[in-house]
Amino acid sequence: MAKTEFARGTLLYNLVEYGVTDITVDDAYSEIDVTDTLSTLGYSEFLGGRRTINVSFNVFKLAGVADIVLNQQETVKTSGALVVGAAYRLTDWITDDNFMNVGAASNADGVEFIASGTTPTHWTHASIVTRMNECTLTLVDSGIGTTSYSGNLILLTKGISGTIDDAVKVAYTGRITGTLTES
Numbered sequence: 001m002a003k004t005e006f007a008r009g010t011l012l013y014n015l016v017e018y019g020v021t022d023i024t025v026d027d028a029y030s031e032i033d034v035t036d037t038l039s040t041l042g043y044s045e046f047l048g049g050r051r052t053i054n055v056s057f058n059v060f061k062l063a064g065v066a067d068i069v070l071n072q073q074e075t076v077k078t079s080g081a082l083v084v085g086a087a088y089r090l091t092d093w094i095t096d097d098n099f100m101n102v103g104a105a106s107n108a109d110g111v112e113f114i115a116s117g118t119t120p121t122h123w124t125h126a127s128i129v130t131r132m133n134e135c136t137l138t139l140v141d142s143g144i145g146t147t148s149y150s151g152n153l154i155l156l157t158k159g160i161s162g163t164i165d166d167a168v169k170v171a172y173t174g175r176i177t178g179t180l181t182e183s
Helices: none
Strands: 004-013 016-033 046-062 075-077 087-092 112-114 128-131 134-141 145-164 167-182
Touching (some): 016 134, 046 134, 046 145
Antiparallel strands (some): 004 016, 016 046, 046 167, 087 112, 134 145, 145 167
């Protein structure tokens, strides 16, 4: 996909939906070099690597309302408190640890949940829990419909780019990575 611009859309990030405007979306791929260095032909071969969606957009917010957090990476924990409302995945569940009281539907590897509490019933066996940065960016394209990208959002920059009435216009840039889905 070439760089594409959209007038408006929505961003669902950390369970909060934002109206976004002036959106630019661009695909980027890393490449993996699988060149056969032993052959005499000397051809380079590259396989498609990790796909990233580079994004920029504007959000209007009232003065005093918190900004979207920059550079929030996935974090891994083996003990401690969870953040209520944050998305988590049981990456490596260890028998007898129990996360069902904080939102997990079951105790098993790969179970994803939104934390409804801070302290699991039992978490003394060092089960690995990953806090996720999942998002869905839905773009409205007049005449065609909508396109959505889902993955992990990392916001890299922000800046105030104007005001309208009591609202502040904040410009963000970042990227959506991970297991991307497009619909």
